[in-house]
Amino acid sequence: MAKKTENFERPDGRKLNELRPIKARVGVIPNADGSAIYQSGDTIAIAAVYGPKKMHPQHQQDPAKGVLRCSYNMMTFSVSDRIKPGTSRRSTEISKITEWALEPVLMLDKFPGQVIDIFIHIIQADAGTRCAGINAASMALAHAGVPMKNLVCSVSVGKLDKTLVVDLTKEEEDFEEGEGPTDIPVSMTPDGKITHLQLDGKIGPEQLKEVLDIGKKAIEEIYEIQKKALKEAFN
């Protein structure tokens, strides 16, 4: 029998809408123009921003606007089974997703012919790595002083059997009872502009709308933490 929503218990005892403990800090890489580390539970992402700077190779320059170039990668030892060094199909896709998630808040038309490089590395993984990466990258951009319309915040909402929960752990992603797990990473600005949405699993349209509402609430919390970390650095 599928468990009822109201008495669903999460393996780590969190409430359904409770995020994992978050630690965020900027200015962690002295060489970078902007940098941040973002930890959500056992997932840790570090990000560095270099730029805006002249785009090389030159043929990739866009005379109309600047280019955002993201690179997401997991460290070999960030998961139980060692990952081979170098890029994979998965990391290539997440790099692109991250660009799409962040571009809407950047004023790239102010930087024709230039590039903003963001490098994201996952030091330790317990699900939600792309979200942690986007959160770190967004903070690193702000730390670099790149003009932004807003921060971007990211969280994964999950449907475990029939129950919606925020910020899945790996253990929850592997949940097998009832309808199984559905993972819905979403990124948006605190004023509700969605810049990234993915879904793996199954869900009805009405419940998916509910996912967005739950995601929005979680994102408001993340925004406050990001903002606090940035303010601390500039005090």
Next chain:
Amino acid sequence: MDKVMTTPGTTGERIREYLESGKRFDERDLLEFRDIVIEKGISNKAEGSVRVKVGESEVLVGVKMDVGTPYPDSADKGNLIVTAELLPLSSPRYEAGPPKFPAIEVGRLIDRYIRESKFIQMEKLCITEGEKVWNVYVDIYSINDDGNLLDAAGIGAVAALKIAKIPGYNEETGKADYKHMTDKSLPLEKEMPVTITVHKVGKSFLVDPSREEEDLCDARVTFGIKGGVISSIQKGESNAIDFEIMKDVIDIAAKSVVELEKKIEKALK
């Protein structure tokens, strides 16, 4: 926000002048290391992991293990695999893409330094002779490059190996069982090897160069030393070192490594 990719000539000249009178920009002695900070357990899925800071240079090193097959010429020994990545995250000098020579050199040098020092008792990492042995991966990532990443990587590799715990072994599947880690450490020699690189700038010799000093380096010699015994050497860069002077370099390495060992021991506590 463009950054300078090399140390400009005027700064370089001033650094050279300083060095000749035995001084450095950061007031260190020529044979003095910067402060070393080692933070253990920075990644919980790794069998052992550390963050090492030498001044503002920073590396992360993780040790992973899995079950593999031995090489035909070492049928009863485990395998050691060392890789290093100089991340574009860590400096505007590094570009994305396949590893280039500097990163490959760090990986190769650390590999030989660990291997030749016989720090890991590889024969104790054999599960079934000729069939199954433990692979030990040491993966190194640069986080911030302010010079001398090589020695920082060496410190990190040894520190991560020291704290690593061996995963469980599932007899049925013949694979590592990460859910049931043992509390056994790797079979290591008591004495730890230390890597130290002596840099030649003009007529001066120094250790632990800052990024600017490293840019001016005419030649460098990297030593792997364990208990006063040298077990690996590599001379780098394309300037010759006179053989009498090389003898001085050997003395400098042998002398400086004592202080460095103390600093590492202290940081490990």
